[in-house]
Amino acid sequence: MTEREAYIAFSVFPGIGPMRFKLLTEYFGSAKAAWEAPVLEFQKINLGGKLTQKFSEFRNTFDIDDYMKQLANIHVNTLIWSEEKYPKLLKELSDAPFVLYVKSKPHMERIDMERTIAVVGTRKATPYGVDVTRRITEELVDAGCTIVSGMAYGIDAVAHETAIACGGKTIAVLGCGVDIIAPPTNAGIYKKISEDGCGAVISEMPLGLRPNKGLFPARNRIISGLSRGVLVTEGANDSGALITARNAGEQGRDVFAIPGPITSPYSKGPTFLLKNGAVLVESGRDILDALGIKNQQKNSKRGNFVLTNDEEKRIMACLTEGGTHIDEIVRVSNISSPLVFSTLTVLEMKGIIKDIGGKVYELQ
Numbered sequence: 001m002t003e004r005e006a007y008i009a010f011s012v013f014p015g016i017g018p019m020r021f022k023l024l025t026e027y028f029g030s031a032k033a034a035w036e037a038p039v040l041e042f043q044k045i046n047l048g049g050k051l052t053q054k055f056s057e058f059r060n061t062f063d064i065d066d067y068m069k070q071l072a073n074i075h076v077n078t079l080i081w082s083e084e085k086y087p088k089l090l091k092e093l094s095d096a097p098f099v100l101y102v103k104s105k106p107h108m109e110r111i112d113m114e115r116t117i118a119v120v121g122t123r124k125a126t127p128y129g130v131d132v133t134r135r136i137t138e139e140l141v142d143a144g145c146t147i148v149s150g151m152a153y154g155i156d157a158v159a160h161e162t163a164i165a166c167g168g169k170t171i172a173v174l175g176c177g178v179d180i181i182a183p184p185t186n187a188g189i190y191k192k193i194s195e196d197g198c199g200a201v202i203s204e205m206p207l208g209l210r211p212n213k214g215l216f217p218a219r220n221r222i223i224s225g226l227s228r229g230v231l232v233t234e235g236a237n238d239s240g241a242l243i244t245a246r247n248a249g250e251q252g253r254d255v256f257a258i259p260g261p262i263t264s265p266y267s268k269g270p271t272f273l274l275k276n277g278a279v280l281v282e283s284g285r286d287i288l289d290a291l292g293i294k295n296q297q298k299n300s301k302r303g304n305f306v307l308t309n310d311e312e313k314r315i316m317a318c319l320t321e322g323g324t325h326i327d328e329i330v331r332v333s334n335i336s337s338p339l340v341f342s343t344l345t346v347l348e349m350k351g352i353i354k355d356i357g358g359k360v361y362e363l364q
Contacts, residue, residue, distance in 0.1 A: 001032060001035060002032065003032045003082075004080055005064050006030070006031035006032040006035040007031045007080040007081070007082075008064070008067070008068070008078055008080070009059075009062060010024075010031060010034075010099075011097075011098065011099035011204070011206055012058075012067065012206040013054075013055060013058050013059075015051045015054055015055060016055070018095045018096060018097060019094075022098075023045060024045070027045050028041075031098075039052055039056045042055070067207075070207055071207070074103070074179055074207075075106065076101055076102065076178055076179065077101075077103075077104075078099055078100065078101055079099070079102060080100075081096060081097070081098045086100070087100075087113050087226055088113070089113070089225060089226055089228065090225045090226050092251070093225045093251060095221065096225065097204035100202050100203070101202060101203050101204070101206070101207070102178070102200050102201070103179070103194040103200065103201045103202075104193070104194055104199065104200035104201070105194070105196060105197040108197040109197065111146055111169045111171070111199060111200060112144065112146050112169065113226075115143075115144055115145045116145070116147075116148050116171070116227045116228055117145045117147060117227055117229055117230075117231060117287060117291075118147075118149060118226070118227035118229070118230040118244065118248070119136070119137055119140075119148070119156075119159035119231045120149055120150060120155060120156060120159075120223065120231070120235075120240075120241040120244050120245075121154060121155025121156070121232055121233040121239070121241050121266075122154050122155055122234045122235045122236060122239050122241065122266050122269070123152055123153040123154040123156075124153075125153075125154035125155050125234055125266075126234065126264060127338050128234075128264070129154075129155060129233055129234035129260070130155075130341065130342040131341070132258050133162070133233045133234075134158060134162045134342075134345050135283075136231065136233070136281065136283065136284045136287070137159050137162040137163060137166075137284075138162055138166050138284070139283060139284025139285065140284045140287065141166040141167070141168030142166065142284075143284065143288055143295045144295075145168070145288075145293070146163075146168070146169045146170065146199070147159050147160065147163040147168065147169075147170040148171045148173065148223055148226050148227045149170070149172065149173070150172065150173055150174070150216075150219060150223055150240075151182075151186055151189060152183070152186075152240075153183060153185070153186075155233055155234055157189060158342065160172060160189045160193065161189060161346060162346075163198070164189070164192050164198045164199075165346055169198065169199045170193060170199040171199050171202060172190070172193050172194075172201045172202070173202055173222045173223045173226070174201060174202070174211070174219065175203070175212075175219035176203065176205055176211035176215065177203060177206055177209040177210075178194075178201050178202065178203045178207070179207050179208065180208070180210060180211065182210075182211045188309060202222070203219070216243075217240075220240060220243045220244040221244075221251075223244050223247075224245075224248035224251055224253055225247070227248070227253060228253065228254070229248070229253055229254035229255070229256055229287060229291055230245055230253060230254070230256065231256040231257070231258070231287060232245050232255070232256070232257045232269060232270050232278075233257075234258075234266040234267065234269070234270065235268075235269030235270065236265050236266055236268055236269055237268045242269050242272070245273055249277075254279060254290055254291060255277070255279065256278060256279045256280075256286070256287055256290070257270035257273040257279070257281065258270055258280075258282075259271070259274065311333075311339060311340075312346070312347060314333045314334075315329055315335070315343055315344065316352070316353075317333075318333055319361060319362060319363055323356055323360045323361065324360065324361055324362070325359060325360050326340060326341070326344065326359040326361065327359075329344070351364055352364060
């Protein structure tokens with residue numbers, strides 16, 4: 001077994017996280033030496049009898065060659081902590097993942113890891129949250145930033161979709177194995193990121209591990225750890241986005257928040273952050289200025305897109321007769337108002353339709 005394979009093998013065993021892995025490699029001198037060490041040696045570093053026994057059983061049955069073949073078959077690469085290619089910002093964390101699983105299009109254009117901004121928020125996004133997320137994400141992408149998020153419902157999905165629609169790069173950090181599409185409804189986003197060259201899907205979790213609530217806090221620290229700053233656009237007081245923001249603060253990252261209607265429960269998270277020192281954001285320029293990021297105009301790909309889902313097709317069918325009010329689009333398409341609103345925004349960014357005033361839309 002090589003040193004690299006030892007890193008990967010330890011990442012599959014559920015009882016060894018970043019801190020324990022660091023303890024093992026410091027004591028034994030390398031991951032390979034730790035993997036091959038006699039069981040009795042583990043007791044000297046107080047690993048615990050039960051965990052030591054589980055590791056011994058796992059080591060006796062785990063087939064690293066078979067696992068490496070699985071990774072190759074589904075085109076998943078790995079980055080280990082000691083490699084130069086490992087993200088520099090993430091490497092700064094005391095609990096940085098010792099292995100990152102990465103699924104992306106082979107030989108795609110390089111992702112800029114020096115201009116990474118996390119955009120996170122509630123799964124129950126309001127039309128207001130969708131709109132401001134799209135607007136600011138678009139400005140960040142146009143400035144050459146890479147958008148990091150968690151591929152969850154709501155704000156995360158909006159951030160990824162906007163980055164893709166604007167021809168930018170985006171990173172989806174999963175709380176499960178990179179071979180698991182979670183939630184399944186975001187399969188389109190997953191494919192565009194992992195297979196079509198729009199970015200990368202990453203995780204510290206081994207292949208096949210299904211998502212569960214206990215994994216998301218660990219996932220959130222990676223989102224903030226990869227990013228120079230974290231923007232929260234909407235979220236309740238108990239939102240996972242606030243965990244990401246807290247991680248960002250502890251990691252020395254800047255935290256940004258968008259003010260929202262005081263009557264909305266999904267404004268409570270950003271309001272809390274603003275009261276506790278987050279930077280108030282009204283535009284992407286606010287974030288770029290705070291981080292000292294100079295504008296780096298990209299070649300926009302808007303206007304070169306085809307319709308990508310059923311909602312877009314149904315809404316476009318409503319616009320063939322000229323200007324149509326949003327209420328009429330909702331009635332004819334039989335799609336919910338929030339989804340119609342967010343889809344219209346995407347179609348506008350693609351340069352396919354335009355708002356001619358009073359929420360009346362027509363083809364460009």
